[in-house]
Amino acid sequence: MTRSAVILIASLVSLVPLGCQTAPVSNRPPSSTNRVGETQTLETRKLNQRDLEDFAAELAEGLIRSGRLVPFDDQGPPLVLVSRFINEGSRGTMHIDRNRVFARVLDALNRAGVATAYVDDDPAVEALRRDAAARGEPLPSPDYSVVLRLYEDRASVGRIDQFQYILQMQVAALDGPRAGSMVWSEEREVAKQAPRGGAVGL
């Protein structure tokens, strides 16, 4: 083997580890906590809160896109009551915080300016409603109500478990010519597969 060939091989071999090195070396201890970004969060075996909040935001966007929230008077955008979260899922979904899911819907509708959305869980607003009703001047009632429903389907084949979750948003008119009927509905679903007992998370 010629000397130049030896030098070439040696230089190539020295380059191999450089090619494999994809990230700079961290000076943190291995056991320390890392702050991660949105695209680095753990994919859990079952439904996580973040999945559901993102679905709620998507559904709210779908409702905005549909243009079905029309006002029944000239007082501006219609009043929308985000009223219920019905959880038809198993015990594994009981950790879901409905208020955080509602917050996404409220925020999306209000920012878009297509509705004035609210929830019925503010004691101050409730007191105001009671006082106004007692005076004989009730506050405006909602034009639409939004109900969110969560469903879960589970299937297993061999050593694989599959968890499927469906979040459905239903909008009913409470005023106008279609009062009492559903005017819009849409759903999002996610299916997760994991080896039995082998995944991280819930």
Add this chain to the structure above:
Amino acid sequence: MTRTGRKFEWSAAGVFAIGTLLLSGCAQPPASVNTVGPAERRAIPTPVADERLITDEVFAQAAVITGLIEGITPDGLRIVEAEVQNATRAHAPFKYRTAWFDERGLEVRAPTVVWRHVVLPPGAIRRVSAVAPTASAYDFRMEFYSDR
């Protein structure tokens, strides 16, 4: 000696045949989505001239963005839709997000700006869309990220 040799030849041929069959079974391409639609389309989409910044060449060639169109919601909010085609023979999982900007170029933050997950079957063509979160959000930037 000859008979033994012939036996060997037969068994070798058998193994070769079985091997070929197995290999041909393995080599069969996976299922891929076929699509059909009208040759003359009634819809007249409004295409958007796009500018791309590709940092993941492999993913860009796998999930090909074939078009970008826009529209307006009944309430006057801008809608954008990108058409993505899976050009591979495997499922293509990816995330996408749409950032929005106002008329001064400032980013409009909103709860609807989230990473959305899509799994595109082989050969499939799908539209991914976003609605401007406010009336002041006009310009946009769609980001696509491989989730392999």
